[in-house]
Amino acid sequence: MKRILMIVAAMLPLMLMAQARIGIVNSQQLFDLMPEKAAAEAQLKVVSDRYHAEYELLQQEFDKKYADYQTVAADPSTPETIRERRVHELQESDKKMREFERRAADDIAARRASLTKPITDRVQAAIRTAGEQGAFDLVLDTAVTPVAYTGPATIDLTPVVKAILGLE
Numbered sequence: 001m002k003r004i005l006m007i008v009a010a011m012l013p014l015m016l017m018a019q020a021r022i023g024i025v026n027s028q029q030l031f032d033l034m035p036e037k038a039a040a041e042a043q044l045k046v047v048s049d050r051y052h053a054e055y056e057l058l059q060q061e062f063d064k065k066y067a068d069y070q071t072v073a074a075d076p077s078t079p080e081t082i083r084e085r086r087v088h089e090l091q092e093s094d095k096k097m098r099e100f101e102r103r104a105a106d107d108i109a110a111r112r113a114s115l116t117k118p119i120t121d122r123v124q125a126a127i128r129t130a131g132e133q134g135a136f137d138l139v140l141d142t143a144v145t146p147v148a149y150t151g152p153a154t155i156d157l158t159p160v161v162k163a164i165l166g167l168e
Contacts, residue, residue, distance in 0.1 A: 020137040021138075022136065022138045022150075023138070023155045023156070023157040024141075024157065024158075025139055025142070025158050026141070027120075027141045027143045027144070028143035029143070030123045030127075030161055030162065030165065030167070031119060031120065033162070034119050034122070034167070036118070036119045037119060040112075040115035040116055043111070043115060044115065051107075051108065054100070054104075055097070055101065055104070058096065058097045061093060062093045062097060065086070065090055065093055066090060069083075069089075126161045127141070129164055130161045131157070134157065134160070136155075139157060
């Protein structure tokens with residue numbers, strides 16, 4: 001009797017899952033179709049281009065200092081103190097460039113997150129709505145978690161979510 005109860009207890013989750021309605025959806029595909037995505041990418045490109053232009057100015061400044069240093073270093077009459085000062089200027093300029101590059105990357109990442117969050121939230125809300133409307137017990141996002149196999153009872157909700165979002 002205990003053995004039968006253990007077998008039933010072990011198989012109960014499997015039996016419940018067999019009765020569960022399972023849907024799949026690809027949120028990345030939906031995100032890529034959102035019209036707001038193009039606007040967000042355009043804004044990010046403008047910011048990125050501005051940072052790139054500023055970085056180019058810093059690079060030109062560094063290149064000029066390096067050329068000046070080479071001229072000074074090649075002259076044997078240049079005192080060591082002047083050479084050291086020029087090396088220090090190069091190091092400072094390099095440090096300034098690296099710091100600028102790090103801060104620019106951080107700012108671009110923060111802007112990307114703030115611009116894409118409303119889009120992602122809208123897609124997730126539509127997925128939730130599709131799941132609730134279809135009385136699904138579980139909706140798997142194939143963009144986040146690859147699904148190795150789906151049986152015939154698994155329903156792809158991506159077209160339903162597209163319709164909820166008004167996408168073609």
